[in-house]
Amino acid sequence: DGGITQSPKYLFRKEGQNVTLSCEQNLNHDAMYWYRQDPGQGLRLIYYSQIVNDFQKGDIAEGYSVSREKKESFPLTVTSAQKNPTAFYLCASSPLTGGEEAFFGQGTRLTVV
Amino acid sequence: KQEVTQIPAALSVPEGENLVLNCSFTDSAIYNLQWFRQDPGKGLTSLLLIQSSQREQTSGRLNASLDKSSGRSTLYIAASQPGDSATYLCAVRDSNYQLIWGAGTKLIIKP
Numbered sequence: 001d002g003g004i005t006q007s008p009k010y011l012f013r014k015e016g017q018n019v020t021l022s023c024e025q026n027l028n029h030d031a032m033y034w035y036r037q038d039p040g041q042g043l044r045l046i047y048y049s050q051i052v053n054d055f056q057k058g059d060i061a062e063g064y065s066v067s068r069e070k071k072e073s074f075p076l077t078v079t080s081a082q083k084n085p086t087a088f089y090l091c092a093s094s095p096l097t098g099g100e101e102a103f104f105g106q107g108t109r110l111t112v113v
Numbered sequence: 114k115q116e117v118t119q120i121p122a123a124l125s126v127p128e129g130e131n132l133v134l135n136c137s138f139t140d141s142a143i144y145n146l147q148w149f150r151q152d153p154g155k156g157l158t159s160l161l162l163i164q165s166s167q168r169e170q171t172s173g174r175l176n177a178s179l180d181k182s183s184g185r186s187t188l189y190i191a192a193s194q195p196g197d198s199a200t201y202l203c204a205v206r207d208s209n210y211q212l213i214w215g216a217g218t219k220l221i222i223k224p
Contacts, residue, residue: 006156031210042117042202042214050210090156092212101147102204102212106156 003027006091006105012113013078013085021076021108023091029103030096032074036060037088037107046089049074050096078110086112115140115207119215127223128195134188134218136203141181144206148177148188151200151217160201161188193222 004025013019025032031050035043045058049068063082068074074093078085088109094102116139126132136146145164149157161170161177163186169178176189190197200219204212 033212040122040216042216043204043212045211048211088154092157096210101145101159101162102206103159104149104157107154109154 004091004093004103004105006108011108011110016080018077018079021089023074024072025093027093029093031094033092034076035090085110115213117205117213117215119218123219125221130193131191132193134201136186136215138184138205141184142208146179146186146205149202195222195224198222
């Protein structure tokens with residue numbers, strides 16, 4: 001089955017620790033995205049990538065880093081510089097054309113302990 | 114800058130009622146508009162995609178309309194069921210291929 005897989009589903013981070021969230025897709029989509037979702041708010045774009053080895057900052061990139069070494073994979077690292085990382089993180093992918101729909105993973109809930 | 118607004122933020126209706134969720138956007142230069150459903154603690158499920166050249170799309174009990182000139186879309190749910198309870202999000206794909214999101218409408222269908 002084609003789709004997007006995020007792992008882990010739940011993640012706990014200690015203060016000062018970096019953690020990496022995984023996102024893999026087998027839809028052959030060029031574009032991939034990371035969003036953060038906080039209660040009562042819309043999705044906010046962290047980073048996006050439209051081609052391998054290239055990515056762009058979104059609206060709230062500070063304290064996060066990404067890589068796009070393979071078309072299928074777009075991992076997100078939440079660094080210790082992100083002061084308020086507790087949130088629900090969603091990964092999405094879409095073809096690089098304007099008319100196509102986006103598909104989402106099931107999300108990772110990150111909690112600082 | 115494109116902004117997307119969803120009204121109401123929350124809605125509670127008895128089972129069986131027909132209902133309308135609203136989504137408005139400020140810039141009509143969009144490629145498409147997509148409606149999603151999100152269950153608590155879950156990812157987003159795409160419901161309907163309306164291209165900028167289309168006026169509406171239908172899937173089962175769901176009908177989404179798009180009026181680009183007025184910057185509005187509606188999601189109509191017929192004969193609502195408790196299983197329809199979820200948060201509904203709309204997003205427009207802007208001229209830079211980015212998805213711009215509303216904050217969602219939390220829908221509760223009471224048995």
